[in-house]
Amino acid sequence: MKVWELGEFGLIELIARTVGKAKRRDLILGIGDDTAAWRTDKSIQLGTTDILIQNVHFTLDIATWRELGWKALAVNISDIAAMGGTPSFAMVSLGLPPETEVDNIVDLCRGMKEIASKFDVDIVGGNISRAPVVIIDVSLIGKASGTLLTRSEAAPGDQIAVTGYLGLSAAGLKILKAKRKLDSKTTAFFREAHLRPRPRVTEGQALAQHGVKTAIDLSDGLLGDLKHICKASNVGARVWINKLPIHPLLKSTFKKESRGLALSGGEDYELLFTARSKIIVKLRNIMSIPVTVIGEIAADKQGQVTLLDEHGKAVKWDETGWDHFKSPGLTKQ
């Protein structure tokens, strides 16, 4: 059955059913009224929005609808994680070509529901429109308990650290686009990195609790996102390229290319943060995922990222991260 056969309001009912009953106790009104409504206490609320557009952020020959549902919510949860917060309520704007299969929308909702349940998020509203391509725009509300991880508190003397591994998502996209044949375990590993990113919510909260003040999630790529921190904090950054956390599978599959993927490949949704050395040592002990120091914040060269090789010599690097209008090629992917 096509979306146009079911109609807008039939589709809304189906989505509400598929997404299932809301579970959060602070919710008053979910899907089906003019707005959603929820109770708050004296706290800090967080709000973010991020959109996925067909043929810009994804193509339907690569991603399944279920993966799209997961990812659309994941990229927003990651923003809340990068503030040290806890996500709570999501609203979803869907733009759909009328010929879209209703079954695909059910899969999309299942992917959203899967990650929403995992992170205690309720999907509480949204809207559906006809559109020339598939558009999935999620806005997400969250809560923070005091300390916020902003982009603007990096200070000279801070070390720069990152959770997890770099470049795996971009590598996954390359493999999927080229339909590169690898053993099924390796393919699944990279596919997962690109299409089912794991937002670092627990990790972001741990950062905030242990005195970290500056963090960003890696969506545009390490160099691009680190530059955002440098600009917002009026500092410079030095990155030691031999310290980048490159996964053994990235190294073995992409050889020399792996360093470039780690530096500029976007959408890893790991956390990049800066803090004094002793804070990072403590965090490495308590975290269940790798935390790697990759450089340091400096007072000079404000707004810039300098790459250094193992001898401390500056390395040139042209690509700096993703720009939606300036980046080469027709699609992000």
Add this chain to the structure above:
Amino acid sequence: MKVWELGEFGLIELIARTVGKAKRRDLILGIGDDTAAWRTDKSIQLGTTDILIQNVHFTLDIATWRELGWKALAVNISDIAAMGGTPSFAMVSLGLPPETEVDNIVDLCRGMKEIASKFDVDIVGGNISRAPVVIIDVSLIGKASGTLLTRSEAAPGDQIAVTGYLGLSAAGLKILKAKRKLDSKTTAFFREAHLRPRPRVTEGQALAQHGVKTAIDLSDGLLGDLKHICKASNVGARVWINKLPIHPLLKSTFKKESRGLALSGGEDYELLFTARSKIIVKLRNIMSIPVTVIGEIAADKQGQVTLLDEHGKAVKWDETGWDHFKSPGLTKQ
């Protein structure tokens, strides 16, 4: 200058400058970090999202960019109004073809800023993407002080009332599309109705304060939106078609067609509500815009709207309101 020449981050800076400094005291972090952040107290928060897509919700030969900015925010503010709430923080997802003129985006932001200032809303975040057509998706947060105007509390014995006039927005669209020549004052009146709707925030709050429990804003058209109330409340509705508030200019410009526009023309963003007669009498006295009783809620014919003529005889009417996938024609407008 084109959007692709300025680039994503140049554009974000320009938008932040054009939108101007945030004014609300409860805001902690606005544009420029992973999320926006604001303080809350023990209250009810409201959240809504609504999207405008080029060639679905608007065409650029009819609407100016400034009007689009106004309208994109207005349709969301209207949802908050329909709950009896006060809007506070907006986030904006923009999808733009790279060839878009930067000046157009400045105008768009001016339109958003104009209505945001009027309603004490801060624009606190968002994102920008490349897109095949212009997409403006706004999500809006608000606050309610106790009573919520839901869709589900209409009860037999309630009267049905509406603020302002019906059908003016759809009439405006017809005039603009047909490039119909009318005197400039009349043209401006209808253009304004379609492109610069005035959300009824004060009125929604007055409803909530005076004991109204059920309201919806008119976006899909009177019949469609009243049906939403009937379904959510498990009641039927009787509408007296000779009681519809039809503006003299609509009557004189559209003659016989005016009734159809009032019944099915969408996007008036007036408030449709139900309440006991004495509450409505009180509201008519305190409100500065017309409040018209147009029908009554009944226990029978649940989920249905029945039209009655001046003799109480049922009238047939085929169009019931806007459905994004089922409605005829290629565009909403």
